[in-house]
Amino acid sequence: MSSNISRSKNRSNINTDQALSANKMDKESTPAISHSRIKSRINSIDMMRGAVMLIMLLDHVRERFFLHMQVSDPMDLTTTSWGLFLSRFAAHFCAPVFVFLTGVSAWLYANRGHGQPRSARAFLIKRGLFLIALEILVINISWMGNYHTLWLQVIWVIGLSMLTLAALINLPRPWMAVLGLAIVFGHNLLTPIGFQPNEWAYGLWTILHDRGYLVSEGALKIKVSYPALPWMGVILLGYVAGPIFSDKLDASARQQKLLLLGGSCFALFVLLRGFNIYGETLPWQAGAHLGETLMSIFNLTKYPPSLSFLLVTLGGMFFCLVAFERHFTSAGETDGRLARVGHGLSVFGSVPMFFYILHLYVLLLLYTLAKLTFGANHGELFGVNSMGWIGLIAGVLIIVLYYPVKQFSEYKKHSTQAWIKYL
Incomplete structure (x- = not known):
């Protein structure tokens, strides 16, 4: 009997030790799993930002060295080449991605993975x-090197959208979702409304909906290039979508939600744009061949962004976020090339404001030197003669700018200075 009691105690001790050991392992492994999830989702956001930053670089190189072939909005397809069209269409993704992810970032800031x-x-x-x-x-001065005109562009509209979100931050998320959707889906109905410069609502309407000059005469002109109302809707929807990127949500569940959102955006685009029902001021028309027809379908209004414009760009963003998280964040185990590409994109995306300011001033310097060296060859402008040169210049700049961007990204990670976080 004493032998049985002894064996029972031994079993009890073994079971207790196993339970304690398992509990210890759970406690030790949970932070690692949580950190892995956080790293995966945050890396995918940085990669997304980095990808559109490089697209934006290409577009800004075009605006510097191909300005003699400037495009209208929507584009004039009778004078636009395929290369020019594709580069401009790719650039459409930049602003929606930044504004939407700004809303997501605000939610992540408010709902940290730990604490209240x-x-x-x-x-x-x-x-x-x-x-x-x-x-x-x-x-502003980085564009023309002067203050003849103050252009209120994408950074202005992101700032204004952040102030709007701050004012509405205490709204229940369902109400915020309804408001964001109402703005994004309904602002095209406001297109017929317009005001003349001498009318009382002209200034407010120019800021919110109609691209134009707030001040058209005098030493300093002020022009609103990015009407703000649709972007306010986009940042609200980004904040509402924030829980999709919570570390409490499994990666596969997050990816399913993003795929559903992307598929819904594309399906709505096909329906509304395909039948010219709603969402775009310029109906598409069949061209002489498939290429012309596709150009007409995707010739979308950016200022202000039409519903069709936002459905295509945000839908594409949702699919890209899935691809970056699924194929790039863990690619080192299977494909070193994908891992290097993903890392490079995340470096550019980790300090987007620094890269934005840096590349604008580098382009200003390059353009000034080129014009001084070679002279104006397109009227008052200096420019290259093909989009191939634009791609080459952009590619070289990506390589040249990577090192300072990476250095600043590392500095930002370890810096305790509050102002660094703004960049």
């Missing part, structure tokens, strides 16, 4: 005002 939720209002107000000041004081 915190308000993102102060975060949004400070950064929104900072971006508007940056547009006016730093970025």
Whole structure:
């Protein structure tokens, strides 16, 4: 009997040790799993930002060295080449991705993986005002090297959208979703509304919906290039979609949600645009061949962004986020090339504001030197003669700018200075 008691105690001790050991392993492995999930989802966001930053670089090189072949909005397909059309269409993805992911980032800031939720209002107000000041004081002069005209462009509209989200941050998420969807889906109905410069609502309507000059005469002209209303809807929807990127959500579940969103956007685009029902001011028309027809279908309005424009660009973004998380974040185990591409994209995407300012001033310097060296060869402008040169210049700049961007990204990670986080 004593032998049985002894064996029973031994079993009990063994079971207890196993339970304690398993509990210890769970505690030790949980942070690692959580960190892996966080790294995966955040890397996919940085890769997405990095990808559109490089597309944006290509478009800005075009605006510097191919401005003699400037495009209208929507584009004039009778004068636009395939190369020019494709580069401009690719650039359409930049602003929607940045504004939507700004909303996602605000939600992630407010809902950290640990600790209690915190308000993102102060975060949004400070950064929104900072971006508007940056547009006016730093970025504007990088375009023309002067202050003849103050162009209120994408950084301005992101800042204004952040201030809008700050004002509405305490709305219940369902109400925020309804408001965001109403703006994105309904703003095309406002197209017939317009005001003349001498009418009381002209200034407000120019800021919200109609691209135009706030001040058209005098030493300093002010032009709104990015009407803000649709982008306010996009940032609200980004904030509403924030929980998709929570570390509490399994990667496969997140990817399924993103695929559903992307598929829904594309299906709506096919329906609304395919039958010219709604969502775009310029109906598409059949061309002489398939290429012309496709160009007409995807010739979408950006200022302000039409519903069709947002369905295509946001839908593409959702699919890309899935691809980056599924195929690039863990590619090192199977494909070193994909891993290197993913890492490179995440480097550019980790410090987007720094890269944005840096590349604009580098382009200003290059253009100034080229014009001084070779002279104006297209009227008052200097430019190259084909889109092939634009691609080559952009490719070289990607390689040249990678090192300073990487260095600043590393510095930002280890810096304790608060202002660094704004870049």
